[in-house]
Amino acid sequence: MNLSASVGNLCRTTVEKHSEELLEISRSIHANPETAFSEHRSAALLADFLAARGFAVERGAAGLETAFVARYGDGPLAVALCAEYDALPGMGHACGHNVIAAASTGAGLALREVADRLGLTVMVVGTPAEEDGGGKLIMLERGVFDEVSVAMMVHPAPEENCAPRSLAIADLQVRYTGRATHPALSPELGVNAADALTVAQVAIGLARQHFEERQMVHGIVTRGGDSPNVVADDTAARYYLRAGDLSSLHRLESRVRSCFEAGAVATGCGHEVTEVSPAYAELRHDPWLVAAYRDAARELGRPLVSPEAEAAMATGSTDMGNVSRVVPSLHPTIAIDGGGAVNHQPEFAAACVSPSADRAVLDGALALAWTAAQAASDEAQRDRLLALHAARRAGTPPDAR
CATH class of the missing domain: 3.30.70.360 (Alpha-Beta Plaits)
Structure with a gap:
């Protein structure tokens, strides 16, 4: 990574400092699964946690009771860390959204520490109803992502894939x-x-x-x-x-x-x-963000595979695809050990509170934070992302990719 040592180390130290709190968030959401648009406890848990740590929290964002936007800083480059927390009917967190919520929250905390230095607005965006209902799509249509320059999240899966091809x-x-x-x-x-x-x-x-x-x-x-x-x-x-x-x-x-x-x-x-x-819609990954995330994941010792192998992996679908058609986006998967189980199996739900899932929370948080910090620190990429955002707000967006 080309990220300055001071910024990178501060992000790491922050994630480590809050590690037990982040893992408790993951376990608490997992133990209390809530389905689409009914995630009242999960949304409140995250919103309260972030509010207590200096974020200005808008609850009920986009007119959705279980959506929120938590903001810190006022820099021109706005980074949205999407937190999913809905569960599957009858199967609980067999897609690992508890890991997503905790990782995005951890990334938000890490970026809070460098927001002023890097000219960031840090946004942890609570997005309900990914499994069924399209929470992000509704929030996109109602303007929640209008101020966003970069949107990102990380999703647990059996394999590590920095650029999954969703359907x-x-x-x-x-x-x-x-x-x-x-x-x-x-x-x-x-x-x-x-x-x-x-x-x-x-x-x-x-x-x-x-x-x-x-x-x-x-x-x-x-x-x-x-x-x-x-x-x-x-x-x-x-x-x-x-x-x-x-x-x-x-x-x-x-x-x-x-x-x-x-x-x-x-x-x-x-x-x-x-x-x-x-x-x-299908996902459209920003290639530069993918490369930066891959460098961060490699730095953390994640089990990376080749881009060719990534392209051959089976994937599902996500409403993050709709966001990615408008905002430069990143949606990698992060591997947890499911013992051969895959997403949407009961055994995978059990694996989402295993030691490998705990590591995925902390590694995912740090990799996202490093990627966002790298984008803010790289003058050419920062200018590109801000130009894309300005063009979109003017109504003439170039291809976000």
Whole structure:
């Protein structure tokens, strides 16, 4: 790293000083999982912690009860450290958002110590509902990121990946309505909504042969009927559609909507398709930020792999993708030892409070802080980031990448 020794050491000392508090935050959020837009305890925990350490905290940011923005400093280069803290329904923190929240908080504390020296505004942004609901997208649309020059966070995963290739995603529900009847006494009077759902599922399954690269569909039946002895007149399913980018996602959505329509046409049912959550875009990493983070992670002895290996790793989807289309962004993954488990498995939830997860909190906090400090210290990069921000505010943004 080219970061000055005094700045780098001060960041490290600050993270070490607050290490037990940061790990307690991680463990407390993990022990009390809260799902999308219901993360009242987690948001209050972080907001109170930062307020007690000199941050000016805006609670209920963007009109969302469980969102907040904590600010320190008034420098021209505003760095947003995104803290996620929502859990998965029925599975708790199997995606490790407790680690994310604590790492972003730790990075905020470290940057607080050098904010005046580096001309920073440090923002820890509490972003609810990443798993389901698009909290960051809502906050982006409502202006929370308008003042931000750089947005960053770090996400736990089985592997270390400084530039993961996330997928764009759409979240759709289809509902079929038919006519109930007795399936033995008067089956001819029925219009079977369960059959409509079956036809749609088969159509999607057959369509997979012709999907484009990185397109995929997966879903669950959320309502299948009430009794085997009544022809189902009301069924529903929820599907995630993923693709390499938004353009590909739009083509996939058109095909899947046709499959939904096929179920209705084949059975005579009515059908309705609704968007459950707003579409998430694919991530666009800022290459310079990725390189700076990679240097920081290497300095910390993280288990890095080659950029070629990174590109081949499977990834999920995130609403940070929408932020990254507007603000120069960084969203690396940081490895924890899940014993072979991956995100969204119960075993991974258990691993998110293991010793390797604790190390990920502290290493992630320091790597993010070093990356932001390096961007603020490098005159050319600082000027680039400020110019991008000024152009965006003027309504003529160049490509953030």
